[in-house]
Amino acid sequence: MAKQLIIGIDVRDLQLAKTGTKTYLEELCTAFRKAENETFKFHFIDTTIPVFQGTGNIAKYLEHFRYQLWKQVILPVKAWSKNCDILFCTDNFVPLIRLGFHTVPVFHDAFFFENPEHYGRLWLSLYHKTAIPAAKHAAFIITPTRYAQQQIHRHTGIPLNQLKVVYEGPKAIVCNIQDDILSELGLLNTKYLLHVGSMYKRKNIPALIHAFKKLKTDTLSDDNLKLVLAGPSPSGKDSNDFSLILEAIEQLQLQQDVIITGYLSDAALAALYHSAYLYVFPSVNEGFGIPVLEAFQYNIPVIVAGNTCLPEVGGDAVLQFNPFDTDDIAAKMKMVLENEALRRDLIHKGQIRLKDFSWQKTAEQLLKLFLDTKNRNDPDK
Numbered sequence: 001m002a003k004q005l006i007i008g009i010d011v012r013d014l015q016l017a018k019t020g021t022k023t024y025l026e027e028l029c030t031a032f033r034k035a036e037n038e039t040f041k042f043h044f045i046d047t048t049i050p051v052f053q054g055t056g057n058i059a060k061y062l063e064h065f066r067y068q069l070w071k072q073v074i075l076p077v078k079a080w081s082k083n084c085d086i087l088f089c090t091d092n093f094v095p096l097i098r099l100g101f102h103t104v105p106v107f108h109d110a111f112f113f114e115n116p117e118h119y120g121r122l123w124l125s126l127y128h129k130t131a132i133p134a135a136k137h138a139a140f141i142i143t144p145t146r147y148a149q150q151q152i153h154r155h156t157g158i159p160l161n162q163l164k165v166v167y168e169g170p171k172a173i174v175c176n177i178q179d180d181i182l183s184e185l186g187l188l189n190t191k192y193l194l195h196v197g198s199m200y201k202r203k204n205i206p207a208l209i210h211a212f213k214k215l216k217t218d219t220l221s222d223d224n225l226k227l228v229l230a231g232p233s234p235s236g237k238d239s240n241d242f243s244l245i246l247e248a249i250e251q252l253q254l255q256q257d258v259i260i261t262g263y264l265s266d267a268a269l270a271a272l273y274h275s276a277y278l279y280v281f282p283s284v285n286e287g288f289g290i291p292v293l294e295a296f297q298y299n300i301p302v303i304v305a306g307n308t309c310l311p312e313v314g315g316d317a318v319l320q321f322n323p324f325d326t327d328d329i330a331a332k333m334k335m336v337l338e339n340e341a342l343r344r345d346l347i348h349k350g351q352i353r354l355k356d357f358s359w360q361k362t363a364e365q366l367l368k369l370f371l372d373t374k375n376r377n378d379p380d381k
Contacts, residue, residue, distance in 0.1 A: 004041050005374055007032070008084035008101070010075055011044045013091045015051040018232060018263060019198050020290050021108065023171045025090045030172075031363035040367060043082045045075060064122055068130065071095055086139075086370045093131045094138055102139040102373050105131070107163075109148050109287030111202070113155035118201065118239035132156055139373040140164050142366070144288035147309035164369055167313075169359040170293035171266070181271040185228070185259055192226035192259075193333065194276035194300070196269065196291045197283070199233045201241040204282040204305070204323050209248040209258060211282075211329035215337075216257065218330070225257070225337075230272055232263035273298040278336050278343075281310060282323045289313050296354040301346035303332045315356075317349035 009032065013025055032042050047070055051063070071093045079087045080099035087094065087103050092112075094103035112119060112127050119127075135141050135156075141163050143149040149163045182188045193212070197203050212227045233242040249258050264272070279295035281304040292313050295302045304310040306320030314320075319342075321332040336343050 005039060005086070005371060006041045006043065006082065006084050007086045007088060007370055008043045008045050008079040008082060010087070010089040010091070011046045012051065012070060012075075014046075017091075020288070021091065023290055024106070024108070024168060027169060027172065027359040028090070028363060028366075031359045034360075035363055035367060039371075043079075043084060045078050045082070047074065061122070064126065067093075068126065072097070072130070076101075085374050088366075088370075092127070092135075094134045096130060096134045096137075098137070103134065103137075104139055104142065104370070104373070105135050106142040106144075107135065107148070107152050108144055109285070110151035110155050111285065111287075114151070114285060115202065115239070138162075139376075140369060142166050142369075144168050145309040145312050147312055148287045166362055166365045166369075167357055168288050168290060168293075169357045169362055170290060170297050170354070172359075179271075181268045182275060185261060185272075187226065187228065187259070187272075187275065190224060190226055191277045192228050192275075193278045193280050194228050194230065194272060194295075195280055195282070196230045196272075196294070198231045199229075199242045199245055200239050202239075202283055202285040203241065204284045205229060205241060206244050206248040207323060207326055208280060208282045208329065209245065209252065209254065211326040211333065212258070213252040213254060214326060214330040215333050227254075227258045228261065228272060228276070229258065230261045230264055230269060270298075273300065276300050278303065278333065280329070280333060281305060282321075282329060283310070284308070284323050286310055292318065293354060293357050296350035299347050299351070301336050301343050302350060303336060315349075315353050317346060317353035319346060 009029060011025065011029065013021065029044060036042055072095055076095040076097050076099050079101055084101045087101050090106040092105055092107055094105040116124055136158060141158065143152055143163050143165055144167065146165055149165050152158060153160050153163055179188060195208060199205060216225060234240050249255060273294060279300045279302045281289060281292060283305055284307065286308050289310050292302055292304065302314060303319040303321060304314050305323035307323060311320060319332055319336065322328045
């Protein structure tokens with residue numbers, strides 16, 4: 001009988017992550033638990049020290065130190081003590097040392113290279129001095145799309161055959177739809193457009209707001225239409241676009257028409273998806289774009305920026321626009337709002353497209369790669 005493959009999963013990031021990276025790790029942990037059998041055994045490895053999430057500079061520097069101590073010392077020792085064959089980390093960083101196990105990181109995107117101004121100097125330095133060298137010695141690196149694979153290859157020189165594309169899935173559907181959530185937000189029985197995601201600069205939300213203004217004043221007769229922006233304001237000031245978002249809303253006098261929800265529970269987010277009329281994704285840079293799939297789940301027509309990975313994920317089930325042209329964004333929103341046949345076609349194609357993505361498929365592909373890795377040479381040979 002073949003030896004059981006022991007896989008360690010670094011779950012420390014669950015204490016910190018709030019958006020797509022949290023969904024990625026949570027959903028995979030659920031899928032891996034279901035997959036445990038005589039072939040695969042999993043250890044979900046966490047720290048006993050709470051992760052600091054405040055804003056004080058001294059404490060933040062201390063947290064950087066604790067993070068590296070975790071990644072480079074504590075985590076590999078824990079993985080070694082549990083006899084792991086594979087150590088899987090979903091937050092870019094794997095240990096530089098490999099104590100008898102293979103390492104596998106996930107690089108969700110190439111943002112560190114494409115927008116270095118959005119990151120602190122220390123964080124960038126640690127990324128280049130630890131994450132990249134460790135990844136180059138990993139068994140392989142997971143990327144969520146072919147676009148991300150190509151970008152990471154271009155910026156790091158890591159061979160394409162070491163960068164494995166494994167698609168993601170949508171967050172599990174929350175079935176308990178609550179009307180009181182919509183009522184609290186002033187959205188009960190109201191038609192609204194939806195965007196879900198943190199208020200990062202790359203999300204291009206000010207352009208969406210300007211396009212929404214054009215839609216309401218130049219082309220649309222429905223004065224009651226709302227725009228809902230669901231998601232937290234990121235803590236990093238260099239990547240945070242929240243002040244410009246508020247400025248655009250005030251400048252365009254849309255205080256009654258644009259609703260900012262902040263961070264929402266899964267139940268509240270499900271309620272928003274359930275009743276949305278159109279999902280709009282204007283981002284100028286994404287690694288995958290899980291909300292596209294989430295919108296498909298809830299039978300919402302989707303329009304996206306025609307760049308980076310979004311056309312790859314959406315396929316023929318999305319309508320594309322130029323994210324740098326607010327007139328085009330407004331025109332595409334108008335097309336879906338006023339053309340019921342187009343709306344139904346996008347919803348139908350979204351259901352078909354969704355069948356290509358699930359966390360079960362993601363887990364199965366990863367487990368096959370883990371098994372193939374174990375069947376190759378040991379990491380220290």
